[in-house]
Amino acid sequence: MNTLVQKALEGDARSIARLISIIESEASSAESIMRSIYPHTGKAQILGITGSPGAGKSTLTDKIITSLRDAGKTVGIIAVDPSSPFTGGAILGDRLRMQQHATESGVFIRSMGTRGSLGGVSRATYEAALILDACGKDVVLIETVGVGQSEVDIMRIADTVCLVLVPGMGDDIQIMKAGIMEIADLFVVNKADRDGAERVVREVEMMLDLLGEKAWRPPVLKTVAERGEGVPEVVEAIAKHRDFLLRSEEGRRRRWARLEMEVEEILRREVAGMVERSWEKLKSPDLLLALEERRTTPYAVADAVFEEMF
Numbered sequence: 001m002n003t004l005v006q007k008a009l010e011g012d013a014r015s016i017a018r019l020i021s022i023i024e025s026e027a028s029s030a031e032s033i034m035r036s037i038y039p040h041t042g043k044a045q046i047l048g049i050t051g052s053p054g055a056g057k058s059t060l061t062d063k064i065i066t067s068l069r070d071a072g073k074t075v076g077i078i079a080v081d082p083s084s085p086f087t088g089g090a091i092l093g094d095r096l097r098m099q100q101h102a103t104e105s106g107v108f109i110r111s112m113g114t115r116g117s118l119g120g121v122s123r124a125t126y127e128a129a130l131i132l133d134a135c136g137k138d139v140v141l142i143e144t145v146g147v148g149q150s151e152v153d154i155m156r157i158a159d160t161v162c163l164v165l166v167p168g169m170g171d172d173i174q175i176m177k178a179g180i181m182e183i184a185d186l187f188v189v190n191k192a193d194r195d196g197a198e199r200v201v202r203e204v205e206m207m208l209d210l211l212g213e214k215a216w217r218p219p220v221l222k223t224v225a226e227r228g229e230g231v232p233e234v235v236e237a238i239a240k241h242r243d244f245l246l247r248s249e250e251g252r253r254r255r256w257a258r259l260e261m262e263v264e265e266i267l268r269r270e271v272a273g274m275v276e277r278s279w280e281k282l283k284s285p286d287l288l289l290a291l292e293e294r295r296t297t298p299y300a301v302a303d304a305v306f307e308e309m310f
């Protein structure tokens, strides 16, 4: 395991892939891997790209990769596959589109499922992002389909969230969806070759006005991702946001909130494990019979489980 981690840290793509597979499938080994990986993290910019299905996230991602590569940066990409059968068909397309980058050194691409997590972003997705960070990628890009909760989830793990909108598909609903304005650090109105892009830009700007003065005013940019138009401006805004995070109070607040979340996440997992083991020890047919006959209650049993723990 140690040599695997060592090789991954040196940037070996196969070792990185292997590590990610392990943290995805073997929860028991995940912790020791993350313990040795973690001290090497904190250097990459984790960039979340979210938006409705078909908005052009993958097309934009692909163009952003090219631009970052041209600037000499290394990139890790995690495409979070929606488990939903409705959008599942897009996965192959994504793979094909980004394929050209997959063989380049300096680019690492990985698809991950969302199964087993509540939002669109699982613990494994975050750990994979940390692994890519530790292994020297300058930018770690996570593409997720924004469906409800996952947009908020991506905010919890990304430094910079880019929300991709498109003209002419229930614009108001797209924008007004609860909390969505607050999570985006950057708005991209893609498919600007279509009618109505300007209107979406205006609506987003108006919403931002309503939110009032903020240390960071999210830029609202138009792109035609298919043709690469507007992409340099997007890449520039992403870099600006990184600078902002590095030198502002807001940036520190967000880093600390993430660190708190990480500690709490670990505590929750450990406590859950302790409770489970204690309950397994106490559980018996006699006890269940006592519960069935109401000689005791689930509350009293839970008390006993806690007592057993300490």
Ligand SMILES: Nc1nc2c(ncn2[C@@H]2O[C@H](COP(=O)(O)OP(=O)(O)OP(=O)(O)O)[C@@H](O)[C@H]2O)c(=O)[nH]1
Residues within 6 Å of the ligand: 051, 052, 053, 054, 055, 056, 057, 058, 059, 060, 087, 090, 093, 094, 145, 190, 191, 192, 193, 194, 223, 224, 225, 226, 227
């Ligand atoms: N007209 C137009 N079409 C675009 C543009 N960008 C992307 N598309 C097309 O929109 C479709 C969806 O693009 P994707 O990049 O797969 O979108 P996505 O958001 O990754 O989709 P999912 O991952 O399935 O949610 C494709 O057919 C693209 O060719 C654009 O700027 N203008």
Ligand SMILES: [Mg+2]
Residues within 6 Å of the ligand: 057, 058, 059, 090, 094, 143
């Ligand atoms: Mg996609």
